[in-house]
Amino acid sequence: DVAHLDGFDHHEQVWLGRDTARGLTAIVSIHTTVLGPALGGTRIWPHISFEAGVIDALRLSRGMTFKSAIAGLPLGGGKAVIIADAKKDKTPAMLEAYAEMLNTLAGQYITAEDVGMTLADADFLAERAANVSGTTKGGSGNPSPFTAQGTFVGLKAALRHRTGSDNLAGIRVAVQGLGSVGWSLCEKLQAEGAVLTVSDLDAARTARAAEKFGATVVSGDAILSADVDIFAPCALGGILSAETIPRLKAKIVAGAANNQLATAEDGMRLIERGILYAPDYVINAGGVINVAAEMAEGGYSVEAVSPRVEKIADTLTAIFQRADREGRTTDAVAEAMAREIVEAARK
Ligand code: NAD
Incomplete structure (x- = not known):
């Protein structure tokens, strides 16, 4: 059917x-x-x-077409x-x-x-098929540190676009989800002086975050209405919806979770509330950039990956600027840019 x-x-x-x-x-x-x-x-x-x-x-x-195209990957x-x-x-x-x-x-x-x-x-x-990436033996292994790196530079690009400075000292950030990506993001944020509020279903993780980062711990969906400057979703998809967007106090959403917008209309709901949204598949592309490095001539080299992941900041800035110029959502602009890259290559 x-x-x-x-x-x-x-x-x-x-x-x-x-x-x-x-x-x-x-x-x-x-x-x-x-x-x-x-x-x-x-x-x-x-x-x-x-x-x-x-x-x-x-x-x-x-979604993978958009993610790889916009990350400039072959x-x-x-x-x-x-x-x-x-x-x-x-x-x-x-x-x-x-x-x-x-x-x-x-x-x-x-x-x-x-x-x-x-x-x-x-x-x-x-061991049985050649077209498998992200393996530990001769492959690129765990992508999460690179996803966290890309999310961090992307979050700073959003802050710079919004305020003119990417100085994180005293900036309040709420991180939902302290898994592989969320935890590593917290480490980077804290190292540059951000003030953290965190949530996770796992109480041991939040207790560790309180101890290690001095983070304020909130439970359940209280993270959505936390009094912060930036909300970084690093747990679930569908977190930005007609129900949750009115509760946000943050003026920037920049996190690693996949499929953050419950529907395409939620991009517009964020604009109406004056919230800058870093499209998920742009900011969380560090992992796929790392995997793609396996296909480079001469094989995978970890040194080649970081500079490419850092470029996520420039890509996001270009998206934010075009969205402002065209009065469109950052999500719609990211998709348009990805489609333009594919169509140019097709021609
Ligand atoms: P993970 O499984 O290591 O961590 C997820 C964390 O979120 C866990 O600690 C879990 O307890 C917590 N969590 C789940 N539901 C929650 C809730 N309702 N409230 C608060 N915390 C909750 O996952 P990860 O690898 O860190 O990935 C995080 C997100 O980023 C996912 O959406 C994933 O799809 C996306 N992502 C990850 C990568 C990567 O390289 N790992 C790449 C691209 C996108």
């Missing part, structure tokens, strides 16, 4: 891999290969229906969804069957980790 797919633009290819004996139902969506092979992680998630899995793969692969957009519960259904046999599927897509699709897939799974797949 393709009625669900109305509103999705053209995707070059969508592949279904099915092996009932080994428990695999996988969808690989290749949105574009105009700039290079389509890179995007494999998400293992127990979708309630096949259609829901396809729609997730279509949406996520398009990569297209792709994403895979394996419909399964990673805790119960992820077996070596299932991953072996998936590795066979990946081999048939070599040259067009490159995978990496996503929700439900670990570094160990990536290593397992890489």
Whole structure:
């Protein structure tokens, strides 16, 4: 039933891999290969229906086109969804069957980790298929430090655009989620004198943050209405909505979480409240920039990655300026810029 797919633009290819004996139902969506092979992680998630899995793969692969194009990478957009519960259904046999599927897509699709897939799974797949990135053996490994670095420089670019200075001393920042990215972001913010408010579902993490960073801890969604200058979502998607945006006191939203806007209209809601939003897939591209470095001639070199991640600040500044000039949301401008890059390459 393709009625669900109305509103999705053209995707070059969508592949279904099915092996009932080994428990695999996988969808690989290749949105574009105009700039290079389509890179995007494999998400293992127990979708309630096949259609829901396809729609997730279509949406996520398009997002990867935008993310890589705007980060200036020679990569297209792709994403895979394996419909399964990673805790119960992820077996070596299932991953072996998936590795066979990946081999048939070599040259067009490159995978990496996503929700439900670990570094160990990536290593397992890489022993069986060539088109696996983000592995620990000879690969680029954990992307989170680079995602945090990009988020940090992006947050400062937003502050500079808003206030004319990126001096963080005394600037109040609320960080939601103290995982791999959120924690590392807090370290950088605190080192430059920011005053932190934090939340996490894990009480041990917030207690550590109070001790190490002198952070104020708030629980639940009180982080949304914290009296701060900047809100940095580093946990969940869909956090910016008709319900939450009116509660924000921050004048800047700059964080690493994926898919922060619940709907496209929420970009406009932020403008109406005078809040500057750093589009998520621009500010959190440090991880994919790190993975892309694996494809460089001569192989992965960590030294080459940081300067490229730092450029996220310039990209965001260009987006903020164009959004001001054109009276559009930063999200709409980022998507337009990504599409322009792809179309220029297509021509
Ligand atoms: P993580 O799983 O290491 O950390 C997430 C943290 O958020 C956990 O500590 C969790 O307890 C906390 N959390 C979950 N729900 C919460 C809630 N309602 N309130 C407060 N805290 C909550 O994840 P991560 O790798 O740090 O990634 C964080 C976000 O950034 C995710 O949205 C992820 O998709 C996105 N992202 C991460 C990377 C990367 O390189 N890791 C790259 C791009 C985007």
